[in-house]
Amino acid sequence: MKVIEARGVKKSFGSFHALQGVDLTVNAGECVGLLGPNGAGKSTFIGVVYGVTDRTEGTITTFGHDPRSSSREIKRRLGVVPQESALDEALTVVENMRLFGRFVTLPQAQVDKRIDELLVYMSLDHKKDAPIRTLSGGMKRRLAFVRALLAEPELLILDEPTTGLDPAVRHLLWQKVTDLKKKGKTILITTHYMHEAEVLCDRIVILNQGKIIDEGSPRNLIERHAPGYVAIYDSSHPSVSQLRERAPAHWAIYPQQSNLCIRAPTLSELVELQKSEATEPLLLRPSNLEDVYLKLTGEELTQND
Amino acid sequence: MTETLRLSWHVVVRNWTVYKKDFFANISPTLADPSLIMVSLGLGLGSLIQDINGRTYLEFMAPGLVATTALFTSFFESSYGFYVRMTYESIFKAMLTTPVGASEVVIGEYMWNFIKGSLMAFGVTLVLCAFRLVPHYWVLPVATLLGGLISIPCAALGLLASSYIHNINQFQTVYSFLIAPMYFLSGVFFPIEPMPELFRWAIQISPFAHGVRLMQLLFWGELTLQTVLWHGGMLVAFGIALSYWSNIRIRKKLIA
Ligand SMILES: Nc1ncnc2c1ncn2[C@@H]1O[C@H](COP(=O)(O)OP(=O)(O)OP(=O)(O)O)[C@@H](O)[C@H]1O
Numbered sequence: 001m002k003v004i005e006a007r008g009v010k011k012s013f014g015s016f017h018a019l020q021g022v023d024l025t026v027n028a029g030e031c032v033g034l035l036g037p038n039g040a041g042k043s044t045f046i047g048v049v050y051g052v053t054d055r056t057e058g059t060i061t062t063f064g065h066d067p068r069s070s071s072r073e074i075k076r077r078l079g080v081v082p083q084e085s086a087l088d089e090a091l092t093v094v095e096n097m098r099l100f101g102r103f104v105t106l107p108q109a110q111v112d113k114r115i116d117e118l119l120v121y122m123s124l125d126h127k128k129d130a131p132i133r134t135l136s137g138g139m140k141r142r143l144a145f146v147r148a149l150l151a152e153p154e155l156l157i158l159d160e161p162t163t164g165l166d167p168a169v170r171h172l173l174w175q176k177v178t179d180l181k182k183k184g185k186t187i188l189i190t191t192h193y194m195h196e197a198e199v200l201c202d203r204i205v206i207l208n209q210g211k212i213i214d215e216g217s218p219r220n221l222i223e224r225h226a227p228g229y230v231a232i233y234d235s236s237h238p239s240v241s242q243l244r245e246r247a248p249a250h251w252a253i254y255p256q257q258s259n260l261c262i263r264a265p266t267l268s269e270l271v272e273l274q275k276s277e278a279t280e281p282l283l284l285r286p287s288n289l290e291d292v293y294l295k296l297t298g299e300e301l302t303q304n305d
Numbered sequence: 306m307t308e309t310l311r312l313s314w315h316v317v318v319r320n321w322t323v324y325k326k327d328f329f330a331n332i333s334p335t336l337a338d339p340s341l342i343m344v345s346l347g348l349g350l351g352s353l354i355q356d357i358n359g360r361t362y363l364e365f366m367a368p369g370l371v372a373t374t375a376l377f378t379s380f381f382e383s384s385y386g387f388y389v390r391m392t393y394e395s396i397f398k399a400m401l402t403t404p405v406g407a408s409e410v411v412i413g414e415y416m417w418n419f420i421k422g423s424l425m426a427f428g429v430t431l432v433l434c435a436f437r438l439v440p441h442y443w444v445l446p447v448a449t450l451l452g453g454l455i456s457i458p459c460a461a462l463g464l465l466a467s468s469y470i471h472n473i474n475q476f477q478t479v480y481s482f483l484i485a486p487m488y489f490l491s492g493v494f495f496p497i498e499p500m501p502e503l504f505r506w507a508i509q510i511s512p513f514a515h516g517v518r519l520m521q522l523l524f525w526g527e528l529t530l531q532t533v534l535w536h537g538g539m540l541v542a543f544g545i546a547l548s549y550w551s552n553i554r555i556r557k558k559l560i561a
């Protein structure tokens with residue numbers, strides 16, 4: 001079953017085209033990651049999905065409803081962590097959650113139980129009666145996550161949910177998302193942490209300047225765009241230029257700030273090269289989604305370019 | 306429809322939850338200001354003024370102050386109050402992820418303004434009772450309701466302003482050129498009848514003037530079917546037209 005089905009979705013703000021024809025399907029039970037640079041249109045697309053942003057062109061259905069005309073039916077079934085937590089600063093943690101419980105139409109007794117459980121899970125129970133304005137940035141982010149889960153939604157939309165979270169809490173959140181996936185929930189997530197996307201997502205969609213430039217499973221994207229291993233050298237090292245010359249032309253060689261990255265199809269080839277020059281790389285690692293991302297969004301310059 | 310009203314009601318609950326935290330700070334200006342005006346203008350200045358159609362100046366001015374409280378309560382709530390909720394506090398961003406839609410937000414804000422306007426009108430009328438300016442006990446509930454009714458077009462002006470301005474300081478302009486003239490010229494402080502004909506006609510386009518008139522006739526026991534239909538009709542007509550317009554405008558603000 002298709003939870004979200006978008007065809008040729010465009011969105012303009014005045015003369016600026018934020019989305020330029022997005023085709024995207026999210027199936028039930030899938031966790032889809034929407035990646036892309038700042039301003040790519042990720043949050044705009046998310047807004048279109050549940051109707052707080054009105055598309056300019058194209059069609060989209062969420063749970064089979066058009067968000068333009070039936071956003072209420074859609075919103076009954078989803079939970080959102082917006083990019084800005086948008087908590088009610090004037091209220092306390094528990095007041096905020098209770099009020100939200102009213103909006104999502106949960107019985108009071110059930111709400112209180114859910115709130116308690118989720119606050120404990122996100123280690124916020126000690127802040128239950130604290131006014132929102134006294135919470136730290138990461139705590140607000142955690143609370144936004146609690147709020148999104150309150151009504152046990154079928155579709156969870158997470159717009160950079162882990163921004164500002166410490167590593168321990170980030171893992172906690174990943175665990176929760178993984179549990180929800182196991183329960184068959186559908187998840188649409190945006191993040192700037194490639195590792196997070198690799199860990200959580202079944203499928204990655206890369207958006208750039210309002211267009212989808214590629215999609216696939218994390219493994220599949222890596223295989224297609226950046227297979228192999230990456231060695232990172234300090235560009236100022238004297239023997240780096242020799243390395244550059246000796247590396248076969250089909251390898252990817254590109255600068256990254258003051259470093260030089262060399263990606264080879266296999267680890268042994270890379271080690272071979274290294275031995276011949278007797279230069280230790282700063283880091284040697286398997287290629288990952290970040291390499292794909294940088295390549296596709298044009299941050300990486302290959303030797304051939 | 307019932308779902309819409311239920312969801313809108315939660316917007317009221319949200320505003321009330323915040324409002325009651327600072328209840329006394331919030332209601333004190335609404336009750337203190339009219340009392341000060343009663344003393345300074347009503348008793349002070351009023352002592353220099355002849356009777357107006359057989360009424361003391363204090364008696365003349367009192368009903369207008371009840372209407373005024375509804376004007377200010379609802380205008381400030383739906384201008385500064387609403388604007389801060391919408392832009393700085395992003396309250397609606399979270400609400401709009403729930404079954405609440407833009408229309409429920411707007412309807413909820415109107416309900417809230419109606420209730421707040423009524424309660425403030427009730428409060429001021431109680432103060433007037435202390436000055437022995439309320440002739441009949443039934444004036445109290447009717448003035449309360451009328452306060453709510455006056456709040457609707459006045460809240461609409463605030464919401465419309467919220468939808469047009471580009472930064473919060475611009476409310477000052479709206480206040481100076483729209484709200485203050487309505488306040489000073491709608492017949493709260495002087496009778497309109499002796500004014501030039503052009504003025505008397507022009508003032509009919511102020512929804513507030515109709516509210517003031519109704520309130521005065523109510524307090525003075527001079528309501529007739531004709532005056533109720535005319536001024537009440539105008540008040541309701543302005544309320545419907547302006548709130549309809551504001552709904553379209555605010556919708557555009559909430560749904561990008
Ligand atoms: N209400 C608006 N009015 C005008 N332009 C807007 C509006 N909302 C978004 N934009 C523009 O649309 C583009 C896409 O914005 P969007 O917020 O969707 O980006 P994003 O991919 O979520 O970026 P980020 O990673 O920074 O969150 C940006 O260039 C932004 O300036």
Ligand SMILES: [Mg+2]
Nearest residue numbers: 042043083159
């Ligand atoms: Mg964004």
